Amino acid sequence: MKKRIELVGNFKFVAYALIIFQGILLSILALITIGNDYLDKWSSYPNTENAQEIYIKDIGKNQEQATLNFLLGYSQEHNLFVSRRDSASNKNGDFSGYKFGIGGIANGNNVDFSYLDTNILNTENLDKLLTIENEEATIGIDKGSVNSIYQLPNFRFNGTVVVKKLTQLFKESGTVSGDYKILGFNDEQDLENFLDNLSKISKIDKNKLLDKGAGGVHDNSLISRSIVIVTIVTAMTLVLIFVVIAVRSLSAYGKLSLLGWSNLDYVKFIFKKFIFYTLMLIPVLSVFAYMLSGWGHFSFPLLNKFIFYNVINLLLVIIAISIASLIIMLTNSLNAIHGRIPHRLLYIFGILVYIFIGMGLVASCIYLDIPIKTIKGNVKLAQKWQKYDNYQVLSSYDLGNDKLSNSGQSTKLNENMFNWYKSIADNDGVYLINSTFYSKEIIDNQRNSGAYEKVPTNPFWYFVYSPNFLKYNGIDIDGGSIEEAKQGVRVYLISSELSDKDKKEIEDYYTEIEEKSSASNGDIDNNYKRNKNYKFAFYNPVGDLFTWTTNKDDDVTSRNPVIYLATPENTSFIENESFIARGLENGYIKFESQDIRKKYTSSSIFTKYNLDDNNISFISVSNYIDGISKEMYMIIQFLILILIVVVSILTVLLITLATIYRMVNQEKINVKKFIGYSFWNIYKLPVIFLSIALVIELVAVIIAKSTVGVMTISMVFILQLIIFWRYVSKNEFKNILIAFKER
Secondary structure, eight states, X not given: OHHHHHTTHHHHHHHHHHHXXXXXXXXXXXXXXXXXXXXXXXXXXXXOTTOEEEEEOSOOHHHHHHHHHHHHHHHHHTTOEEEEEEEEEOTTSOEEEEEEEEEEOOTTSOOOEEETTEEEEOHHHHHHHHHOSOTTOEESXXXXXXXXXXXXXXXXXXXXEEEEXXXXXHHHHSOXXXXXXXXXXXXXXXXXXXXXXXXXXXXXXXXXXXXXXXXXXXOOHHHHXXXXXXXXXXXXXXXXXXXXXXXXXXXXXXXXXXXXXXXXXXXXXXXXXXXXXXXXXXXHHHHHHHHXXXXXXXXXXXXXXXXXXXXXXXXXXXXXXXXXXXXXXXXXXXXXXXXXXXXXXXXXXXXXXXXXXXXXXXXXXXXXXXXXXXXXXXXXXXXXXXXXXXXXXXXXXXXXXXXXXXXXXXXXXXXXXXXXXXXXXXXXXXXXXXXXXXXXXXXXXXXXXXXXXXXXXXXXXXXXXOHHHHHHTTOOOOXXXXXXXXXXXXXXXXXXXSOHHHHHHHHHHXXXXXXXXXXXXXXXXXXXXXXOOEEEEEEOOOSXXXXXXXXXXXXXXXXXXXXXXXXXXXXXXXXXXXXXXXSTTXXXXXXXXXXXXXXXXXXXXXXXXXXXXXXXXXXXXXXXXXXXXXXXXXHHHHHHHHHHHHHHHHHHHXXXXXXXXXXXXXXXXXXXXXXXXXXXXXXXXXXXXXXXXXXXXXXXXXXXXXXXXXXXXXXXXXXXXXXXXXHHHTTHHHHHHHHHHHO
16 A cells, blocks of 8 residues: 555655745746836825826927926925936836936925835935935935935836936936926915916926826736746646546555545545645745845735735645545545546546647647748748848847937937938938838728828828939939928929829828928927928839838839938938837838948947947848847747647646546456457547547647648647557556456
């Protein structure tokens, strides 16, 4: 009996490993969830009912300093507390926390901030920051601890929070734009007076100061969802392991029942060690999570949160044990002695889990098809772009000191890119190129939404060409139009081969766009912004023009596109904000060759235009396509790893079902094998089940048009048949001899 129980020992180590793995996953989930909640609380600071939200955006450069001076002076005079919140970004543009700029008077206003019963920020800290002579002083650590007068606790793996003077935040960001909260207004009249003065100085409409508008959303829920999914899969696998332990322990239970053991006694004997093990892990993993969090203050409420998540681990283990224990609880001692178990319940459970994991296999195959199709598409894309494979396109950049450009609060990076391009725009081999296909779907959506009344009937291509690229393609137009474009007139070129109806529709469409568009204070200043002039001209097509598209369904060339003749003086905010657009299709700035690119992207030139901190990188079209393929290969490797995990779980589940089938039908199997029945005649029911599962999975991947899925599922089916055959055939004759001896 002891030997039979020890057979389970091989599985118990797997169960122990899964329990600790599940506990670690839940601890990390707790850390992320609590960290997100902490930042959410900061995002609404100061979180009091009388805090008035103000939104300063699209402010002109000439009004920036005056607006800042007003905010600081008015708040001092009227005992207001001013707080501006900026989203911080790392060099890749990813969210990294919040920066607060404060001004005015903290004393007398509700400026405290607490989290989990810990006082994080109070009037004393803020008063010290506002009155200290060091302008670079901070609460929390920004670029270093030398200027920090007080440290703020933060959670590891989440963003950080820094509080500094409003003047310093203005100096670093280069803008007064941002989301503000102001405390201290006595009544509505006080607020109205403040808004009237702020509107007058900033030249921003009073209503717009209260309009939040669209804003960025920080979302790292993908990580949390991934952890939850992995935890669910781990929990299901744990159930499976416990079921195997229960099934393989039944014969020992039958013998112990003769000594007076009840099924509940045996359940406790088999599974109590796993519960005790999980209980022991609760303080260990909770302390581990606390230390990993990086929280600077000891907090019982925080420790309790980590304990709570590890109690969830205990509950999941108890649930898994409870499910597996049903096998023993529903089996009486006589049946256990003879190897008779509640097979219908086990079959139903096993088949349901098998189907669920099979769905995971199908989903993995479908997702795996996406990067593979992308790689195949890149081969065709490289062929399409072969003529331009040496062209240099913008591939990456860092935000550097222009981090607010990512949230739209600052246009500094756009301005720097604009000024740099403006200085080289007329040089040979430096082009502004972009294209958009206005398909029937896009046209219909614009017409149905009512965005524009005069929408063209037929689909068309819209190209952005700089004058030198227009010349490169051999398109001749009157010199006056080119000169007007350089002076700030927005010039639209329409093919002379279009019908009069199409020409009229194109003119009406872009006329409506021009009339409805308006410049804002924050737009880059050029002649077009000041004068809003535009015109239409015609060109004679000289052949098919490359469409610069990466969409496999779009045409490679077009003979009659609408061409916007783009120069630095006639660009609108759409083009100006697109100078930092990356990639083959989205990018605007392109160099004809690597030599030309090197000539105009030296460190000295970038330094001149304040771009030396942005690590701007241009690479050839061919290398860009290769880079996409490399990224896809990495994704494929990750998905293959997931496939291996899924197939492994399926295999363990198959062995479990095979074990149950063999235990239930051991006598029949022995007799049939003894008198010479074939493998098919003995095991046709499991093989039929596997075949049905194969057909369902194949239908699913065929509907999803997954070539990888068809091949993978077919191979998995063959692999599982081989494993099933090897497993059930093992020691068959030995089992027959044992059965005869026992009789």
